[in-house]
Amino acid sequence: RQKARQDDSQERQDNRQDNRQENRQERQADRKRNAEDGQAGERRRKREEIARDPSKTNDTVVLPVEDGAAVLDSDKEAERGRKGNREEVRRKRSDERSNVEARRPRSDADAQTGRDGKRRTVKIESADRERGERREGRPEFRRHDDVRVGRRVDNRTIITIDNRVIVNHYDGDRLARRAERTYYETLPHGHVREVVERPNGVRIVTIRNQYGEIIQRSRFEGRREYVLFYAPDLDRYESRPRFRDPGYDLPPMRLTIPVADYIIDVSADAPRDYRAFLEEPPVEPIQRVYTLDEVKNSARIRDTMRRIDLDTITFATGSAEISMNQASTLKEVADGINAVLDKDPSETFLIEGHTDAVGSDESNLVLSDERAEAVANVLTDVYGIPPENMTTQGYGESYLKVETDGPEQLNRRVTIRRVTPLVKPVASAE
Numbered sequence: 001r002q003k004a005r006q007d008d009s010q011e012r013q014d015n016r017q018d019n020r021q022e023n024r025q026e027r028q029a030d031r032k033r034n035a036e037d038g039q040a041g042e043r044r045r046k047r048e049e050i051a052r053d054p055s056k057t058n059d060t061v062v063l064p065v066e067d068g069a070a071v072l073d074s075d076k077e078a079e080r081g082r083k084g085n086r087e088e089v090r091r092k093r094s095d096e097r098s099n100v101e102a103r104r105p106r107s108d109a110d111a112q113t114g115r116d117g118k119r120r121t122v123k124i125e126s127a128d129r130e131r132g133e134r135r136e137g138r139p140e141f142r143r144h145d146d147v148r149v150g151r152r153v154d155n156r157t158i159i160t161i162d163n164r165v166i167v168n169h170y171d172g173d174r175l176a177r178r179a180e181r182t183y184y185e186t187l188p189h190g191h192v193r194e195v196v197e198r199p200n201g202v203r204i205v206t207i208r209n210q211y212g213e214i215i216q217r218s219r220f221e222g223r224r225e226y227v228l229f230y231a232p233d234l235d236r237y238e239s240r241p242r243f244r245d246p247g248y249d250l251p252p253m254r255l256t257i258p259v260a261d262y263i264i265d266v267s268a269d270a271p272r273d274y275r276a277f278l279e280e281p282p283v284e285p286i287q288r289v290y291t292l293d294e295v296k297n298s299a300r301i302r303d304t305m306r307r308i309d310l311d312t313i314t315f316a317t318g319s320a321e322i323s324m325n326q327a328s329t330l331k332e333v334a335d336g337i338n339a340v341l342d343k344d345p346s347e348t349f350l351i352e353g354h355t356d357a358v359g360s361d362e363s364n365l366v367l368s369d370e371r372a373e374a375v376a377n378v379l380t381d382v383y384g385i386p387p388e389n390m391t392t393q394g395y396g397e398s399y400l401k402v403e404t405d406g407p408e409q410l411n412r413r414v415t416i417r418r419v420t421p422l423v424k425p426v427a428s429a430e
Contacts, residue, residue, distance in 0.1 A: 055102070058097040068403070073399045074253060100252070105283075108281050127216050128225075139186075147160075148160040148161070180199050191209055228424065245298045257283060267312045268311075274336025274339075275336040275339040278349075282304040283305075290423060291423075333416065345389075347420045349391075349416055351376045355412055356404075356408045
């Protein structure tokens with residue numbers, strides 16, 4: 001009986017020791033969690049402070065959300081595939097940014113002013129200037145030698161160029177959805193003119209080079225011509241590769257305005273004046289006018305323009321369908337775009353599609369491109385925005401907003417940017 005009492009006493013003592021040990025471990029775990037929460041809170045507060053005034057730092061500005069990625073797509077691109085050396089990449093870009101003299105343009109014309117401070121005027125010629133010879137059907141365009149063609153999905157093709165995989169599509173199909181007729185003409189120098197005629201008498205005239213790249217696009221309303229894209233120098237370099245990112249020649253961009261003035265999150269932000277936001281000039285001077293392909297395929301060039309994230313559009317998995325209920329969430333943004341076009345009918349907007357990281361890269365590229373086109377069609381069909389004033393491009397999972405390999409709604413979004421000062425001369429001698 002005495003031994004039993006001793007065993008019971010020892011067991012109670014052992015239990016007390018175990019309880020003390022468990023309590024100690026729980027307290028240590030609590031302190032660790034509190035420390036981690038404090039560190040996370042401090043990181044979040046620092047992100048929010050930088051987001052309010054990015055000009056105070058040379059570092060990569062990161063979105064102030066949990067696991068937020070870099071604000072600028074060009075920063076995300078620089079870090080892509082280099083996860084182990086991310087800090088080294090950021091340090092290098094920070095050093096390069098320290099030498100950037102940031103100048104915020106006052107207008108589109110000011111943004112296109114040359115380094116010598118002189119504003120150059122360009123004589124824009126009419127898309128109808130040359131006599132064409134009618135031809136049967138759409139031509140088969142050539143491909144540059146450095147383009148590797150992958151699989152095709154409907155009217156979309158996966159291509160590899162400049163060490164990147166891109167989804168490519170022919171936008172003439174979207175422009176001709178409600179056309180009365182479409183015809184093609186052969187022009188000198190291997191150019192092709194595509195003419196879309198609508199029942200209201202409007203003509204959309206697109207001139208392409210032998211590779212299908214857009215040299216010029218204009219809308220004719222009677223005798224009045226509105227030029228949307230203008231890249232007459234596109235054919236000067238016949239030996240050039242199809243695409244070389246012009247962003248390679250530029251230093252990392254230094255964002256000098258608050259993130260809230262650079263990105264509008266439609267679902268999260270308070271009501272905004274979308275017209276005023278879209279009319280804002282580039283956030284830095286533009287070195288030259290770019291081709292449409294250069295703008296679509298250069299994150300560095302696109303970053304010069306502010307963006308609206310349409311995160312109110314939530315697509316079903318693997319789908320590009322938009323319900324009318326969700327289409328209604330576009331009204332305020334569409335009203336802003338229409339207000340801009342009422343002032344200047346030659347404005348151009350880029351509609352970008354983005355996915356999360358679930359699924360294969362190629363499937364996400366195609367899906368994001370379909371979603372961007374679906375949003376453009378809704379903006380036309382429901383809100384009356386002319387299709388030629390929009391251009392679309394899918395980027396798949398290339399520019400995540402939240403850094404995660406799992407499903408994430410914030411990454412499944414469509415983005416709108418006004419790109420007019422990037423794709424045509426603002427100061428022109430008509």
